[in-house]
Amino acid sequence: MKTHVFFVDKNVDDLNSCPQITQAASYLQRGDLVAFPTETVYGLGANAMSTAAVENIFIAKGRPSDNPLIVHIATTEQLYDIVCDIPPVAYTLMEHFWPGPLTLVLPKKEAVSPRVTAGLNTVAVRMPNHPIALALIKASGLPIAAPSANRSGRPSPTTAKHVLDDLDGRIAAVVDGGQTGVGVESTVIDCTTAIPTILRPGGVTKEDIERVIGVVNIDRALVEKEAVPKSPGMKYTHYAPKAPLVVVHGSSVFLQQLVNEKRADGFKVGVLTTEEGRHTYEADVVISCGQRHDLRTVAKKLYDALRTFDTTNVDIIYSESFPYEGIGVAIMNRLLKAAGHEQMMEK
Ligand code: TXA
Ligand code: MG
Numbered sequence: 001m002k003t004h005v006f007f008v009d010k011n012v013d014d015l016n017s018c019p020q021i022t023q024a025a026s027y028l029q030r031g032d033l034v035a036f037p038t039e040t041v042y043g044l045g046a047n048a049m050s051t052a053a054v055e056n057i058f059i060a061k062g063r064p065s066d067n068p069l070i071v072h073i074a075t076t077e078q079l080y081d082i083v084c085d086i087p088p089v090a091y092t093l094m095e096h097f098w099p100g101p102l103t104l105v106l107p108k109k110e111a112v113s114p115r116v117t118a119g120l121n122t123v124a125v126r127m128p129n130h131p132i133a134l135a136l137i138k139a140s141g142l143p144i145a146a147p148s149a150n151r152s153g154r155p156s157p158t159t160a161k162h163v164l165d166d167l168d169g170r171i172a173a174v175v176d177g178g179q180t181g182v183g184v185e186s187t188v189i190d191c192t193t194a195i196p197t198i199l200r201p202g203g204v205t206k207e208d209i210e211r212v213i214g215v216v217n218i219d220r221a222l223v224e225k226e227a228v229p230k231s232p233g234m235k236y237t238h239y240a241p242k243a244p245l246v247v248v249h250g251s252s253v254f255l256q257q258l259v260n261e262k263r264a265d266g267f268k269v270g271v272l273t274t275e276e277g278r279h280t281y282e283a284d285v286v287i288s289c290g291q292r293h294d295l296r297t298v299a300k301k302l303y304d305a306l307r308t309f310d311t312t313n314v315d316i317i318y319s320e321s322f323p324y325e326g327i328g329v330a331i332m333n334r335l336l337k338a339a340g341h342e343q344m345m346e347k
Contacts, residue, residue, distance in 0.1 A: 101203025250346025
């Protein structure tokens with residue numbers, strides 16, 4: 001299969017009458033897979049009401065079948081086709097954060113394919129804040145199931161090139177709308193528990209949510225290593241570059257020592273840092289990802305940085321760590337998963 005690339009400028013006035021969007025939407029209607037930009041990462045879309053179409057997502061990604069998908073909608077009317085028994089707190093969250101990087105887990109309607117929800121009686125749903133995503137969903141007239149558009153286990157794609165690197169020839173089309181904004185995936189919050197529970201940290205922070213609805217819980221699996229996550233996807237190693245990655249807690253002097261020891265043993269060593277630390281380290285490859293004083297810029301560049309290491313010949317990567325506050329919680333969650341929880345602490 002040849003993957004068709006549709007170039008679309010997200011800033012054009014009337015995306016709804018854009019012929020590339022109309023054509024990409026017709027691919028979705030006939031059951032094909034179309035990758036498209038959202039404000040977080042690129043998604044790999046399929047008709048959420050068609051089991052056969054959704055099945056293709058799992059095949060193209062090599063995704064474990066027990067990992068459910070997020071359904072993307074463009075209007076609140078679409079919500080009522082897929083969920084029921086919406087609790088008041090969910091309406092409050094939608095009002096404040098949609099369209100945007102917040103995914104709500106709600107009781108599902110019968111019509112949603114069990115292939116989408118991996119047999120759960122809940123479904124994850126979000127309204128993305130990206131003009132191309134919204135126009136494409138509207139043009140298709142369908143709720144669109146879409147995981148991140150990477151091969152399973154790889155860092156999520158923040159450009160159409162990342163999508164093609166992983167899925168060229170495996171999907172019908174990608175809509176290239178340039179680099180995505182937030183850079184890490186949406187926050188997933190379970191609204192079926194008495195107190196809503198964050199299952200995956202992401203683009204909307206816990207602080208943002210608590211300002212609107214008061215105290216929320218965090219899934220135990222996000223804090224305790226042994227607990228089984230309620231969000232099936234959270235149990236898999238993810239986002240991993242090809243070389244082993246180690247997250248370093250401590251000073252730049254300590255990190256440099258680790259680099260020196262490995263290089264003395266003949267290994268090629270990479271360092272993941274920020275603009276502030278770019279000239280601090282001596283290593284075989286130093287990649288800077290955003291600015292530490294503004295963690296949003298780190299989130300935006302993180303996956304591209306992890307993928308860039310794959311184009312180098314490093315044997316091991318040491319990464320700086322980031323404060324567990326605001327979007328830093330999502331950054332550390334993804335970094336530690338990419339590292340398979342390999343960490344070094346300065347004494
Ligand atoms: O930002 C995003 O959320 C991106 C863009 C494309 O929208 N999508 C994304 O999808 O990250 P994916 O499939 O890579 O991650 C979906 C996460 C997984 O951790 C999955 O286990 C969880 O959402 N999830 C989906 N349905 C669920 C459900 N019913 N209950 C609990 N967790 C669910
Ligand atoms: Mg993913």
